[in-house]
Amino acid sequence: MWNEVKDNLSSAKVYLKEFLFFNAIFILFSFLIIDNRIIVFTLIILLFLLSLVFLNMVGYKRKGELNEVKSVVAGIRKNTFNRPEEIKLSKNLQALQEEIKQMFEKEINDIEYLKKLERVRTEFLANVSHELRTPIFAIQGYIETLLDGAIDDKNVNKNFLDKANQHTINLSNLLSDLIDISMIESGEMRMSYRYFDINEYISQIIQEMTTMAKEKNIELVYHPAKAGLQLFGDKSKLKQVFTNLITNAIKYTEHGKVEVLVEEEQKYAKIIIRDTGIGISQEDIARIFERFYRVDKARSRAVGGTGLGLAIVKHIVEAHNSKIEVKSEPGVGSEFSFRLKK
Missing domain, CATH: 3.30.565.10 (Histidine kinase-like ATPase, C-terminal domain)
Known part of the structure; x- marks a missing residue:
């Protein structure tokens, strides 16, 4: 029991300055108004005892509210909650409850956004790799065929060179578009209206x-x-x-x-x-x-x-x-x- 009281008083120590200030004012007025020192000292002792009781009650309540908040934060950290509506605090903490709900909802949205960005990035890299490979492999195939002897065949060499050239144009267009889309999506596109x-x-x-x-x-x-x-x-x-x-x-x-x-x-x-x-x-x-x-x-x-x-x-x-x-x-x-x- 004594340990519990100590914990309560420890929780209430944030209000200790206010209590000491109030007690000091009360004692000062007691000395000024009451001439009987015995009564004054009796009142001081009673005030001290009442302050301890009150601090214990305040500390008990504050400790309970802090434990509530800690429990909710721990639940968020351990992914216990799936929806903001599952987060509940006592009546006196409704304002804080709403703030935590908004924070939790934003956290969920941020996580979903990051997951989406990662999916987009992965898909983008896969698409870019595929789109770059297509013309490069085609050009490589035409050049290898020409090197294998087709370069001496007048009916084939110009046709293959024309096709290889078209693929280089397609590759250049792709790279230009990649640069454009990258600048646009990164916010680096400068407009001149x-x-x-x-x-x-x-x-x-x-x-x-x-x-x-x-x-x-x-x-x-x-x-x-x-x-x-x-x-x-x-x-x-x-x-x-x-x-x-x-x-x-x-x-x-x-x-x-x-x-x-x-x-x-x-x-x-x-x-x-x-x-x-x-x-x-x-x-x-x-x-x-x-x-x-x-x-x-x-x-x-x-x-x-x-x-x-x-x-x-x-x-x-x-x-x-x-x-x-x-x-x-x-x-x-x-x-x-x-x-x-x-």
Whole structure:
């Protein structure tokens, strides 16, 4: 029992200064008001005893509350709790209970986020390794074949060199996209916003990509906005967006046309890239902006896709406080759109 009292008093010692101050004031007033020293000393002894009893009670209560908190913290450390609702403290500790619940919930969310990051990192490294191996092994195969004697065969050597060269271009594109996506996701992408003439800007991009469209006998059409329309954005980064979207539209369209439209709204202008290509299923639309996700992996590699283009497009568009939207129907075509501020 005495050990328990000692523990209680030890728990209550944080209030010892306040008790001593109160007792000192009481004793001082007792000496000033009461002339009878016997009564004064009697009151001092009673005050001392009452203080010990009160300190014991306060220490007992505080020790119990501390044990509650220790038990909860130990439970969190040992993963005893699965949900914040399982954490319960006494009535006097409700404010602390809510803080611990919030801390526990944040800890769970942080752990889940770290696990997700690790999964993403692992998948990313696996995808990068695979994507790098594909062109490297192809180039190696062509070179080995040429070294084994095919280099002297005029019907084979140029064809193999052309294919090897195409794979080096694909590899260069992949590395460029990897650098871009790395800078974007690490927050190192620097944006330079300004107003620019959208008709002049898109016309130049269309002119650069017309040759690619003609090679597939596809019509590349631009429907201009009103003359002099100025939009706000980063011209350099937006060129990546237009180039990626138009390139994809041409690559996955076998016949028909690819259209680029600018529809003026009250505060924004809607940019639309529409094609009459193979289209995308609703199931795939939800995932096409993921890194290395391909609707048709074999076809994508055949046309030189890196699997990063749409992920880059999404990040750049979002950096303009906009959102990339997709409408598509398999066998009919696709429409990608986003808005820029006027």
